[in-house]
Amino acid sequence: MLSAEAVKSYIMQGLPCDYVAVRGEDGQHFEAVIVSPQFSGKNMVQQHQLVYQALGERMREEIHALSMRTFTPEDWAKTGNEMTQER
Amino acid sequence: MDVQERIRNQVTANPVVLYMKGTPQFPQCGFSGAAVQILKACGVNDYVAVDVLADPEIREGIKSYANWPTIPQLYIKGELVGGADIMREMYQSGELQKMLPAAQG
Numbered sequence: 335m336l337s338a339e340a341v342k343s344y345i346m347q348g349l350p351c352d353y354v355a356v357r358g359e360d361g362q363h364f365e366a367v368i369v370s371p372q373f374s375g376k377n378m379v380q381q382h383q384l385v386y387q388a389l390g391e392r393m394r395e396e397i398h399a400l401s402m403r404t405f406t407p408e409d410w411a412k413t414g415n416e417m418t419q420e421r
Numbered sequence: 422m423d424v425q426e427r428i429r430n431q432v433t434a435n436p437v438v439l440y441m442k443g444t445p446q447f448p449q450c451g452f453s454g455a456a457v458q459i460l461k462a463c464g465v466n467d468y469v470a471v472d473v474l475a476d477p478e479i480r481e482g483i484k485s486y487a488n489w490p491t492i493p494q495l496y497i498k499g500e501l502v503g504g505a506d507i508m509r510e511m512y513q514s515g516e517l518q519k520m521l522p523a524a525q526g
């Protein structure tokens with residue numbers, strides 16, 4: 335069964351990230367927060383596409399659903415901190 | 422007509438198209454259900470919903486069409502707007518509501 339930790343390492347292998355957090359215990363549905371400088375200047379669709387690209391075929395086969403929030407390091411500095419404080 | 426061409430026709434001939442699992446009345450996946458609820462909350466009733474479970478060719482083809490491997494997918498005027506997460510974020514920020522009536526008009 336795929337672990338959240340494995341999904342996290344797949345993302346990090348395929349995409350330079352400042353921060354990645356992945357949750358999900360059932361092996362198929364995951365939630366991720368991803369901060370990457372590669373997201374700068376891109377819209378949300380393009381940001382998510384980069385993550386999907388990093389996961390490649392795993393996204394078609396092993397992972398049923400990946401819910402994600404993507405941030406540039408600048409946005410993360412602004413909103414991300416508030417978010418982590420809420421939790 | 423190949424599947425990519427069929428999809429291109431669907432998304433360009435209709436201002437708002439939602440590719441989903443199941444139907445708006447009976448969504449077969451929580452994410453598709455959420456997408457339907459968001460469109461409803463935006464006051465959009467007139468959109469084309471394509472049930473990918475009823476069409477295996479579309480179900481596979483839609484993943485490569487916009488290089489997006491998950492379903493649901495919302496298209497406005499031929500452009501991929503996003504999946505359930507992006508729809509939710511854009512709804513919360515008010516961006517989606519702005520895009521939708523314009524697409525219908």
